[in-house]
Amino acid sequence: MLPFSRSIACLLAGLLLMTVALAMMNTMVPLWLSGAGVATSTAGYVGALFFCGTLAGTVSAGRLIRLFGFNGCYQAACMLCAFSSAGLLLGLDGCSWGALRFLSGVSSAWIWVVVESALLRAGSVKSRGSLLAAYMMVYYVGTVLGQLALGVLDDEMAVMVPGVCVLCVAGMVPLFVARMPEAEDAEAGVRVALGPLLRRRSAMLGVAGCAISGVVLGTLYTLMPVFLAHKGMSVPDVGFWMALLIGAGVAGQWPLGRLADGYGRGLVLRGLSVMIAAACMGLLGGDWLLAPSFVVLGAAGFSLYPIAMAWGCSDAARDELVVMNQLLLLSFSVGSLVGPAVTSSLMQCFSDDWMPLALALAACLYLPVLQVRRSK
DSSP states (O other), rough: OOTTHHHHHHHHHHHHHHHHHHHHHHHHHHHHHHHTTOOOOHHHHHHHHHHHHHHHHHHHHHHHHHHHHHHHHHHHHHHHHHHHHHHHGGGGOOHHHHHHHHHHHHHHHHHHHHHHHHHHHOOOHHHHHHHHHHHHHHHHHHHHHHHHHHTTTTOOHHHHHHHHHHHHTTTHHHHHHHHOOOOOOOHHHSSSHHHHHHHHHHHHHHHHHHHHHHHHHHHHHHHHHHHHTTOOOOOOHHHHHHHHHHHHHHHHHHHHHHHHHOOHHHHHHHHHHHHHHHHHHHHHHHHGGGHHHHHHHHHHHHHHHHHHHHHHTTOOOOGGHHHHHHHHHHHHHHHHHHHHHHHHHHHTTTOOTTTHHHHHHHHHHHHHHHSSSSSO
């Protein structure tokens, strides 16, 4: 049985509702911008500001948790997400939307740090993997549900944004029922020195893997809807393909995680990098390659982060877990910021084909790192 089972179940229930809301907005914001005739580069920078917000949120989350505890930080994140989503109704403007998406990114990072840190503290060494697996499954299932909802709900901003705000408020309810334990040892985690951590092979490869994962996932979330819309697809069609992409990520978690445990994380991460590059090349082929490419890209792309994160934390002591978790999220956020910004500029200057080309290049960049720093 998982530790703190009732509290963990409530936390994951709240995470599910919040993830549905965030997934809907992550897909619809670039589509709304594209439909309004906004340049692709502007849409990319608005998306990049979301991940810039996750960067700021990752840095500030530790202090917020120490001041208000896991519950207080989580509730503040839900309220900030609702506020930043509602602000989109005030008018379509690149600068204001960028600022609001930045705040949404901050709220997302607060939620991620709260959930991951709480789970890492709640679990022992033996149960930690199960808790993180449950977290990733809930996160990706919520993301799939959010994409599928786009084919059912009215895509008008005046209808969808209030629905997202309702989900954000509903996400607060489970934590009113069962409170998370206080983070009494958070202060000790902040004093952990980064230097010795980064000199460990596992930590360095984990940080590099999370950065590449950030580039891949940030670009997929931000620019894949634009890529599909420019192919002439409708909003429900875009939602379907995004759901297929993320659904493949859900299906790939368990078998790829088992492969990493059985055959070594280095070997599996090399395989995932090759799979991502091959799937991206498939996106440039005919329409008949679209479905298999999405399945492979989803399975490989969404499995890169948890495997790299598990590798980064594999040699961390309990009092190092929070700072290691923040470091991995920080590298993921930097990748998520750089990926959409650079890729959208390439798409604007050249063609949409640079979206899969940039992802393939990013995945291939991880291969020499893994080759130089071989796993045990």
